[in-house]
Amino acid sequence: MVDWTEKYRPSTLSEVRGNNKARDALAEWAKSWDDHREAVVVHGSPGIGKTSAAHALAADMGWETVELNASDQRTGDVIERFAGRAAKNATLAGSSAGTSTRQLVILDEADNIHGNYDRGGSSAVTKLVKSSSQPIVLIANEFYDMSRGLRNACQEIEFRDVSSRSIVPVLRDICRKEGVEFESAALERIADMNSGDLRSAVNDLQAIAEGRDRITEENVVMGDRDRSVGLFEFLDAVLKEKSAQEALYTAYDVDETPDDLTKWIEDKVSLVYEPDELARAYEFLANADKWLGRVRASQNYSYWRYATDNLAAGVAASRNRTRGGWTRYGGAPYRSTRDKTRDTVVRKIAEKGGFSMATARREVLPYLSALTHHCKPRELTVAMAAYYEFDESHVSYVTGSGETTNKVQSIVEDAEELRAELVEEHAGGAFAGMENVETEPVDDADDGGDDVLDRDSESDDSDSEPAAASDDGQSGLSDFM
Numbered sequence: 001m002v003d004w005t006e007k008y009r010p011s012t013l014s015e016v017r018g019n020n021k022a023r024d025a026l027a028e029w030a031k032s033w034d035d036h037r038e039a040v041v042v043h044g045s046p047g048i049g050k051t052s053a054a055h056a057l058a059a060d061m062g063w064e065t066v067e068l069n070a071s072d073q074r075t076g077d078v079i080e081r082f083a084g085r086a087a088k089n090a091t092l093a094g095s096s097a098g099t100s101t102r103q104l105v106i107l108d109e110a111d112n113i114h115g116n117y118d119r120g121g122s123s124a125v126t127k128l129v130k131s132s133s134q135p136i137v138l139i140a141n142e143f144y145d146m147s148r149g150l151r152n153a154c155q156e157i158e159f160r161d162v163s164s165r166s167i168v169p170v171l172r173d174i175c176r177k178e179g180v181e182f183e184s185a186a187l188e189r190i191a192d193m194n195s196g197d198l199r200s201a202v203n204d205l206q207a208i209a210e211g212r213d214r215i216t217e218e219n220v221v222m223g224d225r226d227r228s229v230g231l232f233e234f235l236d237a238v239l240k241e242k243s244a245q246e247a248l249y250t251a252y253d254v255d256e257t258p259d260d261l262t263k264w265i266e267d268k269v270s271l272v273y274e275p276d277e278l279a280r281a282y283e284f285l286a287n288a289d290k291w292l293g294r295v296r297a298s299q300n301y302s303y304w305r306y307a308t309d310n311l312a313a314g315v316a317a318s319r320n321r322t323r324g325g326w327t328r329y330g331g332a333p334y335r336s337t338r339d340k341t342r343d344t345v346v347r348k349i350a351e352k353g354g355f356s357m358a359t360a361r362r363e364v365l366p367y368l369s370a371l372t373h374h375c376k377p378r379e380l381t382v383a384m385a386a387y388y389e390f391d392e393s394h395v396s397y398v399t400g401s402g403e404t405t406n407k408v409q410s411i412v413e414d415a416e417e418l419r420a421e422l423v424e425e426h427a428g429g430a431f432a433g434m435e436n437v438e439t440e441p442v443d444d445a446d447d448g449g450d451d452v453l454d455r456d457s458e459s460d461d462s463d464s465e466p467a468a469a470s471d472d473g474q475s476g477l478s479d480f481m
């Protein structure tokens with residue numbers, strides 16, 4: 001059981017489907033590199049073949065590759081040394097072999113440099129790009145998230161989402177190689193469902209084909225998706241009962257984020273799986289962790305999809321057989337203090353706004369973080385803390401500031417005052433109403449002691465059902481400024 005997106009990664013540019021023009025431009029860039037010596041940015045949505053194209057290009061040109069991931073490296077300094085060394089090695093190798101072997105430097109997540117590098121990272125990369133003695137391909141989702149200096153220093157090639165028409169032949173080739181029969185309509189449907197993202201189309205195909213030697217259009221249709229699923233039903237689906245495809249769909253119906261689902265599966269899989277199954281499952285979990293890491297580094301939540309593919313379909317496909325019976329799954333998996341703080345913050349946001357946990361986490365939290373980065377503007381940070389009743393640890397989590405700073409403490413104090421004033425002013429009104437909504441203790445995440453969740457308490461677990469918003473629960477921070 002191997003990951004088909006890896007197994008069928010294009011090995012030459014001609015196997016990269018769709019984007020013919022962009023592909024030709026990339027080949028042309030490489031062939032003429034000696035004349036212009038510029039780096040190139042390849043940008044476009046996740047899963048459409050940018051990284052594959054860079055590797056395939058190197059293979060076609062007979063170049064070595066060095067891959068750097070922007071979010072892995074702490075400082076621009078590291079890149080400079082790393083790429084400098086790569087360049088030097090290449091020169092040495094080239095001169096000793098009497099040929100000019102090139103090393104293609106592939107810098108992934110180039111749109112994510114300022115966020116994750118220490119100060120100066122972006123300019124260090126720009127400097128590297130300008131002075132490199134080796135060709136560099138930068139990969140990015142968002143061209144305009146790169147600094148202007150960096151953009152100006154590079155050629156630019158855009159990859160567009162891959163059309164269904166181009167996705168279908170990729171799926172067809174894989175089916176033939178895997179000996180899976182198919183109805184054309186089934187492959188067309190998979191292509192359509194994945195709107196331009198080849199990685200997720202291939203993942204879907206693998207989940208659907210698991211345990212089948214023929215796939216029909218009917219197999220592709222999602223069942224009843226309009227229900228919510230509890231954690232233990234999800235664990236049973238993945239670890240014991242369901243096909244890879246059904247396990248994947250079940251994962252979409254649990255109101256938990258992929259980080260939490262991954263932790264649950266990691267924690268419980270060994271209660272059910274035998275050693276050979278476990279070994280395969282851990283590989284998929286490692287993949288899921290990789291995608292979660294990319295979400296954290298880039299705040300690009302489209303990667304969640306790939307994490308879910310791995311943690312649900314991949315882990316389910318790692319089983320040799322289905323199992324029945326009842327499993328004592330026990331308590332919630334270990335979570336760090338930071339995880340618990342995050343969960344409390346997300347829950348408070350979900351409750352105040354009437355959002356699902358996933359929406360609070362994916363859409364609202366990043367937005368609040370961006371608005372109040374390092375507690376600026378202060379007034380807005382105070383208003384936010386008042387509205388959501390955040391304490392110091394919550395404010396510092398959201399704003400990315402140190403918890404014990406006087407700044408955070410004084411913000412929380414002011415927030416408490418503001419809240420008291422507003423409650424008084426609006427006595428009987430919306431704010432006071434919210435006060436009532438909040439009286440029930442909804443979160444036990446911060447005390448660390450009683451996280452234990454068992455089957456009996458699952459149904460009254462307040463996690464999955466955020467309290468309804470009060471009348472104007474969605475009215476926004478500006479109302480309190």
Ligand SMILES: Nc1ncnc2c1ncn2[C@@H]1O[C@H](COP(=O)(O)OP(=O)(O)OP(=O)(O)O)[C@@H](O)[C@H]1O
Pocket residue numbers: 004005006008009010015016017018045046047048049050051052053139141162170198199200202
């Ligand atoms: N254009 C394509 N032709 C053939 N296969 C593709 C193509 N695009 C993606 N794939 C499949 O999807 C997988 C992921 O592609 P790749 O890593 O190149 O995407 P990407 O655009 O670099 O995405 P990301 O920005 O998420 O890294 C490949 O291993 C391959 O299986």
